[in-house]
Amino acid sequence: KRQRVNVLVSAVIWWCFLSDAVPNIALLGSGGGQRAMVGLLGSLVQLDKAGLLDCILYLSGVSGSTWCMASLYKEPDWSTKLETVKNKIIRRLSGPGVRWTDALAKLKNYYYEKDIFSLTDVWAVMLVTSYVKEFLREIIVWEIFLFCFTLQTTTNLVPSSDILNIHAAVMLIILIVMNKNKMKKQDEIDMLYLQGNNICCRTALECIIICNTNLQCILYTMHPHSPPIDECYQVLLKLVDMNLDLLKGTDPSACDQFIRTTLTDLSGGQRPLIRQLEKLNDDKTAGKKAAKQYVMQYTVDVCDYFSLELNICRCMSQWIWGRHYNFLHNMTDDAVPAALLESETRDYIDAGLLLNSPYFSVLREERDIDLIISLDFSDGDPFMTVTQTAETCKKLKIPFPEVNIPSEDVEKPKDFYVFKGQNAPTVIHIPLFNVVNCGDKIYAWRKKYGTSRVPYSAEMIAELMQVSGKNFTINGAKLLEQICVVAVAKYFQAQARQI
Known part of the structure; x- marks a missing residue:
């Protein structure tokens, strides 16, 4: 996978052939029910058509995005035959439901x-x-x-x-x-x-x-x-x-x-x-x-x-959700917090109820992430996930760029945001519905594809696939530019360490 990323990026900047210069890129899919499932699928399909899917090292999601991921990972090597997998998923979503x-x-x-x-x-x-x-x-x-x-x-x-x-x-x-x-x-x-x-x-x-x-x-x-x-x-x-x-x-x-x-x-x-x-x-x-x-x-x-x-x-x-036996129960390890050792069971809930995007699954130091592409399918404030992540990272001293959103963008978000910081990963944030792909009808689109809607029809699925994919059709060049910027920065960092 890293070699294929090398080949792609080297077409723009020749010195990225060095493996140390290949950026680690994570694609995040937020929650949002069936809207997130179809939106993520449409985004992946368009990334594939733009030749950028192989750049992604990590694919992470919560809630509705994981529905899409679970469907994808049923197929071995799904990324090499995404068009076929996409058609199979759409046929299923457009077909009859499961009997009672x-x-x-x-x-x-x-x-x-x-x-x-x-x-x-x-x-x-x-x-x-x-x-x-x-x-x-x-x-x-x-x-x-x-x-x-x-x-x-x-x-x-x-x-x-x-x-x-x-x-x-x-x-x-x-x-x-x-x-x-x-x-x-x-x-x-x-x-x-x-x-x-x-x-x-x-x-x-x-x-x-x-x-x-x-x-x-x-x-x-x-x-x-x-x-x-x-x-x-x-x-x-x-x-x-x-x-x-x-x-x-x-x-x-x-x-x-x-x-x-x-x-x-x-x-x-x-x-x-x-x-x-x-x-x-x-x-x-x-x-x-x-x-x-x-x-x-x-x-x-x-x-x-x-x-x-x-x-x-x-x-x-x-109110019992996700209850499982605690495998850490009664362990004797000073490195494990006491709260994780005392109870025989632990209850887990959908991460979307705490933070509707899986930033922290890729922000671990071991991931060494250079670029995060955040796809926000949330119902409501399209910037809540990235702003909350920035605040939490600041409290926990986790490297993350400053996030400043113009007040007028909350109701009328643009289609492509880039946040950068020193010694922190670059974050690209892409709201699903924005002024570019929806014009002045953002509210109407949000209402039409509300989280509590009944299962989408075939026409609604095709329409949402097109809208989500349009974010990458329009911004493919901008995305490639940011990948190249990150790759160049990583190259010079690698050179500096060798001196």
């Missing part, structure tokens, strides 16, 4: 295969799959491990994790009041007290029903062919009534029959593995104990049927 039954089957596989199940699995299967139109197990690997930051542990919480807990509480409250109706006037109550109330058996079962109903609403929104919401709700409601029948000493057989019939219908005719109801003897103390034990096991059997849904509810209530 297949998505649910895949999610169940994740649930039974993994030691720790989390919302990351739900997100990858139910949401990402609806956009990429296939199952990409690699997405989870790219998202969690390669481009992520640890925000929370199970025993010790860093300050930022408090925000996560607040978000979880707010999310559940929003779900419960989605119908916009105020049932009755209620005095303000401390959130911890509200959580404490959930300890009693009746309230806990009702909370399961609320969580399950809200979960079914969410899944139905993404997959209209999901199991009926009302039937799932009624099964759990009857389960509560069955427990109440036991406490009141009444016959629960009607509830039992309803539960069995409904579960059989939901499973497509397969009889649920629930023990047969026996006549409960309420006349003797021993009989009451046996009845309680029986109904308890019966409840467990029904909950096992809904094990996946209930586990998702548990992950929602506890």
Whole structure:
């Protein structure tokens, strides 16, 4: 790869044949859902056509950009046949989506295969799959491990994790009041007290029903062919009534029959593995104990049927994302921070929630990066990623150029920015939508390709590919010029070290 870079750059500056003068170049793709996936693909295709793709040593991304990367890396030597790979990806994105039954089957596989199940699995299967139109197990690997930051542990919480807990509480409250109706006037109550109330058996079962109903609403929104919401709700409601029948000493057989019939219908005719109801003897103390034990096991059997849904509810209530066993747990190494050693598990989230571009994956000193090409597909401020990176690097004393953005450019960004600094990598920043490729319709383009949009049509994909590629069609000469400048600087630095 370095030899091919040599050949390319030597066409402009002959002395770059020396290997020490070949610049290390990183291409960054920010997050942005399907907009980032299609935008990165269009950018790579145009770089290839301009003969500049071989200049890239590192390709790094977060969130939506990793969806594109996961698709690319399924093909060996994808960069040598990018046009073919591109066509295959576009055909898939323009085709039919994954069937609900297949998505649910895949999610169940994740649930039974993994030691720790989390919302990351739900997100990858139910949401990402609806956009990429296939199952990409690699997405989870790219998202969690390669481009992520640890925000929370199970025993010790860093300050930022408090925000996560607040978000979880707010999310559940929003779900419960989605119908916009105020049932009755209620005095303000401390959130911890509200959580404490959930300890009693009746309230806990009702909370399961609320969580399950809200979960079914969410899944139905993404997959209209999901199991009926009302039937799932009624099964759990009857389960509560069955427990109440036991406490009141009444016959629960009607509830039992309803539960069995409904579960059989939901499973497509397969009889649920629930023990047969026996006549409960309420006349003797021993009989009451046996009845309680029986109904308890019966409840467990029904909950096992809904094990996946209930586990998702548990992950929602506890806001569990990307939980994995901590391989550093109980290690004895002074070089490793104590916070990384204490907890048995660690929780990881998409890096895009912290910084929507993978700058720090390439800013390690060992990378020795000379030039960073930042493609920003963010929804909103197109300069937030580069300005936040500059601020963080300044605090951590990591070499990074000063970033000064004219105030008028925030709403009307240009198509090509170059930031330079002493003993720091050169940074080229390219907003996806700008005044050059979108004219005065930047806001309209952002709205049309919003992050929460339904999967793009074939026409939208082709249009976005063209717009993202145009940034390199117009600026190919400027990019090559900056590569040459960096190569010359590196050449003279190498010569100075030899003197």
